Amino acid sequence: MPGTASLPGFAVTEQAPAKINLALAVIGQREDGYHLLDSLVTFTAFGDRIGLSPAAHDRLTLSGRFGDALAADANNLVTRARDRLRDALAASGRATPPVHIHLEKNLPIASGIGGGSADAAATLRGLLTLWQTDVPKAELDAMAISLGADVPMCLASRPLIARGVGEDITPVPMPPLPMVLANPLVGVSTPAVFKALASKHNPPLVLDRAPADWPAAIGRLRNDLEPPARALCPDIAAIAESLAATGATLVRMSGSGATCFALYPSDAAAERAATALAIRHPSWFFTATRTLGADDGTH
Secondary structure, eight states: OTTSSOOTTOSEEEEEEEEEEEEEEEEEEOTTSOEEEEEEEEEEEEEEEEEEEEOSSOEEEEESTTGGGSOOSTTSHHHHHHHHHHHHHHHTTOOOOOEEEEEEOOSOTTSSSOHHHHHHHHHHHHHHHHTTOOOOHHHHHHHHHHHOTTHHHHHHOSSEEEEETTTEEEEOOOOOOEEEEEEOSOOOOHHHHHHHOSOSOOOOOOOOSSOSOHHHHHHTSOBTTHHHHHHHOTHHHHHHHHHHTTTOSEEEEOTTSSOEEEEOSSHHHHHHHHHHHHHHOTTSEEEEEEBOOTTOSOO
């Protein structure tokens, strides 16, 4: 499965797991426009991969199902992460030689599962390994949040609750969960979804402490962005209905969409559902995977 093994020919491979908002509450908005969130987040075994090797000069190459949708230029979050880390290390006199970075893009673009943020976080981790150096956690976290609100949680890549604008992270002891990811391959504008949100001041999430039945506990939560996203993109409702028809335990949209996830009682059930859905809807994206447990993260 893409995203779970080393990339041949590269000195370092870092996984960039998909980030899934199992639940998301918009509880306020700061004066600078940033929204205050409560979000229950997990990551999946399926995702992008970053390969890194020493090179004569800096390079970024792309592959994967969705690689053609990206540009290998300075606007890519991978190159921005490289440059941000290089500047920080160079300021303290540490060597940051040229590097060939390869992004295998397996995740749909602009799909509410943190693909770009996961790629940036994987780049930071991989470069620290390749350059055989380290950065204090507080400095790395500040660098991450400067790249994007989701990058700090993607650095952790383990089940967590994220609060504030994404910088306040608390790990949670969630086990792995069989899952299907589904996307209609229609981009949804995150700013447009937030603009269409009826209220920016909703109740915070209340999660049972160490629930015995995680799918049931997640089912009692919500995603405040799902109603406005469904209004903007009717395909979200259609894909959620298709997932529900496979006997899923829970179906919900992740983040600002358009990716939806479905939980299943077993890996075999998730595989059967993804296979059947891909046959029924060949123009949509489906993959069976499982979430990373509390002990399965990248760090």
